[in-house]
Amino acid sequence: MSIIVKKFGGATVSTPEKIKEIALKMKMEMSPNDHLVIVVSAMGKTTNNLIELAHQVSSHPSRREMDMLLSVGERISMSLLSMALLDLGLEAISFTGSQAGILTTESHENAFVVNIKPQRLQEELKKNKIIILAGFQGVSEQKKEITTLGRGGSDTSAVAMSAALNAKHCEILKDVPSIFSADPNLIPESKPISTLYYEPLMEMTFWGAKVLHYRSVELAAVKKVKVYIGPSRAQNQIKGTWVTQFASKEMEMTFTKNTKIEKSDNNSNSFERSALLSINVHKKVLQIKIKSKTIQEALSILKKEFVDKEIIFPQMLHIDNSEDKEQVTLILTAPNEVVEQILNTSFSFYVDGNIFATITITGTGFLEFEIQDKILNSLKSSDVELFKVFYSAFSITLLIDSKCADQSVKILHTLI
Numbered sequence: 549m550s551i552i553v554k555k556f557g558g559a560t561v562s563t564p565e566k567i568k569e570i571a572l573k574m575k576m577e578m579s580p581n582d583h584l585v586i587v588v589s590a591m592g593k594t595t596n597n598l599i600e601l602a603h604q605v606s607s608h609p610s611r612r613e614m615d616m617l618l619s620v621g622e623r624i625s626m627s628l629l630s631m632a633l634l635d636l637g638l639e640a641i642s643f644t645g646s647q648a649g650i651l652t653t654e655s656h657e658n659a660f661v662v663n664i665k666p667q668r669l670q671e672e673l674k675k676n677k678i679i680i681l682a683g684f685q686g687v688s689e690q691k692k693e694i695t696t697l698g699r700g701g702s703d704t705s706a707v708a709m710s711a712a713l714n715a716k717h718c719e720i721l722k723d724v725p726s727i728f729s730a731d732p733n734l735i736p737e738s739k740p741i742s743t744l745y746y747e748p749l750m751e752m753t754f755w756g757a758k759v760l761h762y763r764s765v766e767l768a769a770v771k772k773v774k775v776y777i778g779p780s781r782a783q784n785q786i787k788g789t790w791v792t793q794f795a796s797k798e799m800e801m802t803f804t805k806n807t808k809i810e811k812s813d814n815n816s817n818s819f820e821r822s823a824l825l826s827i828n829v830h831k832k833v834l835q836i837k838i839k840s841k842t843i844q845e846a847l848s849i850l851k852k853e854f855v856d857k858e859i860i861f862p863q864m865l866h867i868d869n870s871e872d873k874e875q876v877t878l879i880l881t882a883p884n885e886v887v888e889q890i891l892n893t894s895f896s897f898y899v900d901g902n903i904f905a906t907i908t909i910t911g912t913g914f915l916e917f918e919i920q921d922k923i924l925n926s927l928k929s930s931d932v933e934l935f936k937v938f939y940s941a942f943s944i945t946l947l948i949d950s951k952c953a954d955q956s957v958k959i960l961h962t963l964i
């Protein structure tokens with residue numbers, strides 16, 4: 549059975565009209581041999597609104613109850629899309645994550661998928677029904693509690709289900725029609741990227757690219773799920789981005805076409821190549837200082853207080869104790885609402901009130917000094933102060949003041 553998974557993002561299902569449009573598009577495009585699993589996000593700003601609602605009744609909502617509440621967002625969109633498809637005479641049936649057999653860890657609001665038992669879906673697919681699956685949610689393996697996978701997690705639902713059903717590929721369909729060299733809202737001249745491999749995309753999403761949930765890319769790489777990020781409806785010639793395994797021929801083309809910095813002549817037969825692909829940002833980065841002699845101890849202190857205070861554990865970006873042997877500095881980020889929570893909570897350790905940002909340039913050939921030099925020097929004339937620089941195989945990350953983030957992206961994007 550050839551199965552295709554299509555995931556529709558929140559913006560693409562934000563109104564009843566848009567939901568009906570998607571249903572109609574499915575009817576027009578479907579061929580008789582297609583078996584379709586459609587994963588949906590919550591409509592528009594629903595998840596944010598639900599979070600706000602929770603904070604209106606509780607200053608510190610329980611994480612279990614948050615999952616009960618937030619999982620509702622995707623239930624609304626899944627049932628509405630299913631109704632719209634049924635209205636057009638298509639056979640459709642919606643499932644929650646739990647019904648679809650998505651088993652997760654016990655960690656509320658940030659659960660990981662540990663197993664998928666998709667029997668119910670397979671049975672309905674055999675009856676030629678279109679499956680609508682609520683993204684972002686599952687059920688915990690031990691306690692059978694409803695869980696959610698972290699903000700943006702419906703991409704991970706789509707990739708995980710693609711792997712479990714051995715789908716031909718997984719389409720992530722959005723209002724933003726492809727992966728770009730920078731946020732097209734900030735940089736109108738940013739370039740669409742037509743093919744990418746998993747590793748640089750992982751780097752991009754880890755360092756803030758909102759286009760995909762970071763964990764979905766890692767999972768796609770591990771499970772070898774071919775992913776396509778494309779427009780939810782036909783848009784001015786932009787064809788979307790295919791994400792495949794390392795070193796395909798198309799990939800080489802992308803690297804040669806998409807850059808102004810090139811080591812060798814513009815010849816796709818050359819071997820090693822330096823090229824810049826994209827710029828991504830974490831705009832809310834916090835610095836925490838913990839009195840402790842070792843990094844290990846500092847991390848356990850952090851973990852314990854976050855667990856005690858029921859705050860979702862943040863995404864660690866960097867840890868060092870080089871400034872002061874009695875103190876460990878941790879640099880981290882989290883979804884906006886969690887950053888607010890951290891800033892408004894009193895801990896036994898020091899949370900710096902200054903907000904930082906990371907700017908990450910992803911590409912290849914960073915071992916070449918000229919590339920680093922160009923990147924770092926391009927910011928010199930603009931008075932942007934560099935606090936730290938992190939290196940990895942596919943990227944260079946600059947820690948700066950959050951206020952300088954947009955300006956820095958604009959300057960750095962001139963290199964791409």
Ligand code: ASP
Nearest residue numbers: 589595684699700701702
């Ligand atoms: N609705 C959830 C969120 O807003 C999950 C998702 O859209 O991927 O984070």
Ligand code: MG
Nearest residue numbers: 557700703761
């Ligand atoms: Mg998303």
